[in-house]
Amino acid sequence: MVTAEAEPRVLTGQHFMNGDIAFAEGALAAGCTFFAGYPITPSTEVAERLSRRLPKLGGVYVQMEDELASIAAVLGGSWSGAKAMTATSGPGFTLMMENFGLGVMTETPCVIIDVQRGGPSTGLPTLVSQADVMQAKWGSHGDYEPIAFAPASPQEMFDLAISAFNAAERFRMPVFVMADELVGHMTERVTIPSEDRVSIVNRKRVPAGSEDRLFYAADEDLVPPMPIAGEGHAFHVTGLTHDERGYPAGDPLVHDRLVRRLTHKVQIHEKELTQVEELMTEDAEVVVVAYGAMSRSARQAVMVARERGIKAGMFRPITLWPFPFRKLRGLANQVNRFVVAEMNLGQIAREVERHLRRPATWVTHAGGKMIPPEEVLLALQETAR
Amino acid sequence: MSGELMVQDHPLDGLLRADRLPHIWCPGCGLGSIMSCLTSAITESGTDLNQHAIVSGIGCTGRVAGYLKLDSFHTTHGRAIPFAIGLKLAKPELVVTVFSGDGDLFSIGGNHFLHAARRNIDINVICVNNFNYGMTGGQCGPTTPTGARTTTTPFGNSEPAFNLPHLAASLGAVYVARWTSLHVRQVHHSMLNAIRKPGFTFIEVISPCPVGFGKSNEIGEGLDEMRMYRTNSVVDPDADLANAGIDMQRDSPIVLGDFVDIERPVFAPSGVDRG
Amino acid sequence: MVRTQYRKPLDSEQVSVPTGQVFVIAERCKGCRFCVEFCPEQVLAESTGINAKGYHYPVVESGKEDACINCAFCKLVCPEFAIYTEET
Numbered sequence: 001m002v003t004a005e006a007e008p009r010v011l012t013g014q015h016f017m018n019g020d021i022a023f024a025e026g027a028l029a030a031g032c033t034f035f036a037g038y039p040i041t042p043s044t045e046v047a048e049r050l051s052r053r054l055p056k057l058g059g060v061y062v063q064m065e066d067e068l069a070s071i072a073a074v075l076g077g078s079w080s081g082a083k084a085m086t087a088t089s090g091p092g093f094t095l096m097m098e099n100f101g102l103g104v105m106t107e108t109p110c111v112i113i114d115v116q117r118g119g120p121s122t123g124l125p126t127l128v129s130q131a132d133v134m135q136a137k138w139g140s141h142g143d144y145e146p147i148a149f150a151p152a153s154p155q156e157m158f159d160l161a162i163s164a165f166n167a168a169e170r171f172r173m174p175v176f177v178m179a180d181e182l183v184g185h186m187t188e189r190v191t192i193p194s195e196d197r198v199s200i201v202n203r204k205r206v207p208a209g210s211e212d213r214l215f216y217a218a219d220e221d222l223v224p225p226m227p228i229a230g231e232g233h234a235f236h237v238t239g240l241t242h243d244e245r246g247y248p249a250g251d252p253l254v255h256d257r258l259v260r261r262l263t264h265k266v267q268i269h270e271k272e273l274t275q276v277e278e279l280m281t282e283d284a285e286v287v288v289v290a291y292g293a294m295s296r297s298a299r300q301a302v303m304v305a306r307e308r309g310i311k312a313g314m315f316r317p318i319t320l321w322p323f324p325f326r327k328l329r330g331l332a333n334q335v336n337r338f339v340v341a342e343m344n345l346g347q348i349a350r351e352v353e354r355h356l357r358r359p360a361t362w363v364t365h366a367g368g369k370m371i372p373p374e375e376v377l378l379a380l381q382e383t384a385r
Numbered sequence: 386m387s388g389e390l391m392v393q394d395h396p397l398d399g400l401l402r403a404d405r406l407p408h409i410w411c412p413g414c415g416l417g418s419i420m421s422c423l424t425s426a427i428t429e430s431g432t433d434l435n436q437h438a439i440v441s442g443i444g445c446t447g448r449v450a451g452y453l454k455l456d457s458f459h460t461t462h463g464r465a466i467p468f469a470i471g472l473k474l475a476k477p478e479l480v481v482t483v484f485s486g487d488g489d490l491f492s493i494g495g496n497h498f499l500h501a502a503r504r505n506i507d508i509n510v511i512c513v514n515n516f517n518y519g520m521t522g523g524q525c526g527p528t529t530p531t532g533a534r535t536t537t538t539p540f541g542n543s544e545p546a547f548n549l550p551h552l553a554a555s556l557g558a559v560y561v562a563r564w565t566s567l568h569v570r571q572v573h574h575s576m577l578n579a580i581r582k583p584g585f586t587f588i589e590v591i592s593p594c595p596v597g598f599g600k601s602n603e604i605g606e607g608l609d610e611m612r613m614y615r616t617n618s619v620v621d622p623d624a625d626l627a628n629a630g631i632d633m634q635r636d637s638p639i640v641l642g643d644f645v646d647i648e649r650p651v652f653a654p655s656g657v658d659r660g
Numbered sequence: 661m662v663r664t665q666y667r668k669p670l671d672s673e674q675v676s677v678p679t680g681q682v683f684v685i686a687e688r689c690k691g692c693r694f695c696v697e698f699c700p701e702q703v704l705a706e707s708t709g710i711n712a713k714g715y716h717y718p719v720v721e722s723g724k725e726d727a728c729i730n731c732a733f734c735k736l737v738c739p740e741f742a743i744y745t746e747e748t
Contacts, residue, residue: 033475036470051655065496065499065500066496068464068497069467069470070467072460072471073468073470073471073474075460076471077471077475078475079471080471080472080476081475099461102460227456229438229456229479230438230479232435234455236402236451237457237458238450238451239459240459247405389682389683389684390682390684392683395685395688395742407688407740408740413739414739417740417741418694421736421741569733607694608692608697611694611697611698
């Protein structure tokens with residue numbers, strides 16, 4: 001048996017770390033105490049790391065029989081008060097869509113990292129793609145507004161794990177991290193701060209023992225305080241449309257009000273949520289939009305373009321959903337030529353064009369390898385003319 | 386003494402969301418009786434009501450969670466067990482009971498039942514078996530007897546049915562019992578055993594579904610099926626479970642009892658010294 | 661009311677058969693007749709009147725006012741939480 005607290009929760013210091021492992025450490029730093037998952041390349045290192053670390057921290061690592069059980073157990077763990085997460089890739093991500101919806105409807109904080117691999121179907125289990133990003137947006141049934149981050153390095157795997165848990169706790173919902181095989185499997189320097197410098201957000205809690213209250217009546221930030229099982233609230237949680245007491249309700253008016261609140265609670269915080277990196281966009285005449293691992297190739301292309309006298313820049317969404325359209329539109333006031341480079345056949349490209357209301361040059365590939373900088377450079381050169 | 390006295394409240398209302406009664410279940414359905422057994426068993430168990438959590442899936446039985454004045458979770462179809470496992474592992478002091486139907490637990494949710502029983506996870510599972518998918522209007526399910534008519538087996542069900550106690554016992558469940566919704570005292574008692582026994586416990590409670598299974602198979606009203614229970618039930622705790630299948634024919638026996646009560650190490654996540 | 665007893669229990673001096681009072685929440689009844697059918701002392705009968713939903717709810721049959729032995733079977737078997745007994 002392992003005795004708890006044998007290791008520090010936050011491994012402060014400089015590390016040379018694989019991305020998946022960095023994500024696991026970020027989750028622990030964020031306060032994660034519960035992992036339920038199912039092995040799937042290329043995310044398994046997250047599970048392996050937590051299977052060793054969580055028990056030493058008094059947390060729970062449990063491997064479930066499939067991804068359906070994994071996400072269900074994560075939701076259950078969250079309702080017992082744990083900061084809970086799971087890690088998966090495309091096939092598992094698809095299996096988790098229904099219970100992601102249960103997490104949205106019941107406002108259950110948790111984190112789901114999708115280390116994307118080649119798809120569709122079994123696809124390229126060990127190779128990269130970014131082809132699940134629209135599934136994160138539209139994959140479950142019904143209207144919802146997801147939150148999704150896109151790390152571009154092992155350092156961001158660590159940092160965005162914390163952002164994801166904080167967002168999940170703050171907005172009381174499952175939050176996606178749309179990583180990919182390259183970022184997940186590459187090893188780079190990861191700086192882990194001291195524990196006191198890790199910003200932690202905890203869910204608003206209902207004071208113990210308050211019975212017969214409107215558990216689903218939201219505060220002005222549209223997020224209701226959350227009761228926890230075993231504290232004498234006798235609350236009811238259901239995936240059915242429910243009223244403010246949490247009781248099932250079949251009234252379309254109640255339904256519309258509930259679903260609008262569940263989407264607005266994210267939309268009205270779009271500014272606070274969205275993180276973007278802008279590289280040399282101040283005087284840019286052509287900008288490439290790229291995220292995740294692909295942004296590393298695009299960054300190189302921008303550098304080379306600049307050397308060749310092309311005023312290029314990069315707009316890198318760190319938050320994919322809600323999409324940082326306000327910042328993009330701001331940029332579009334000064335730049336009217338855009339390239340979108342992503343390892344799928346055009347998904348965020350559509351979102352970019354939708355918000356800019358004009359076409360962009362697409363640099364796409366169905367996945368399996370990084371699109372080389374040369375191809376992005378070519379697109380920048382042609383688009384700049 | 387006088388005749389009946391008309392009142393407004395019921396002694397078990399304290400454990401119910403009485404403001405939501407009357408519940409949605411059809412006249413003659415056994416679900417209310419089984420839920421009443423659970424409330425009285427929880428009351429008698431003397432356990433702290435605050436530590437009880439009820440998790441149900443989708444279907445008529447899935448609505449049980451909505452009527453109990455406890456921490457209750459109405460989850461997605463087939464996923465009550467893994468949700469319950471998450472609740473339990475993150476807060477081991479909770480008494481977690483999964484209350485769901487034959488379709489939810491043994492068709493879409495079957496894989497979760499298999500593994501939770503194999504691992505002997507400390508949750509109690511109560512399956513209300515009414516031999517069909519009642520909520521969706523009476524379709525064939527995993528326990529529908531061969532030959533029985535349902536809205537999706539108009540020519541008679543061609544498939545063999547699960548024998549639930551046999552299945553649960555074979556998977557290592559540490560407590561297995563089967564009763565009908567007529568045997569309310571035994572159901573109450575088995576539920577008490579389950580609450581008190583650590584590990585994966587399973588209770589099957591057979592229930593009339595007059596609008597669905599009953600009507601399609603000339604069993605008639607709920608009361609008619611309850612009369613069948615009275616005449617056909619055979620209480621045999623030492624029965625050979627392999628032969629304890631049910632075909633709900635006019636005169637064939639329904640084998641009931643507390644079949645299994647064994648000890649097995651209770652699941653704890655590997656490496657954690659729960660003390 | 662003297663109970664007709666065919667065999668005299670050994671402890672009939674010490675143990676007296678309890679007596680119970682039936683309580684009914686008529687509006688909750690859905691007329692399934694479980695209580696009427698399975699009451700071990702046949703205390704109950706369907707009402708002549710009906711509740712708001714049109715169901716006949718249970719009443720104590722005339723002549724059976726003292727027959728209830730507070731066994732609480734009706735309380736447990738009732739799917740609607742519409743009947744219970746208390747010892748008197």
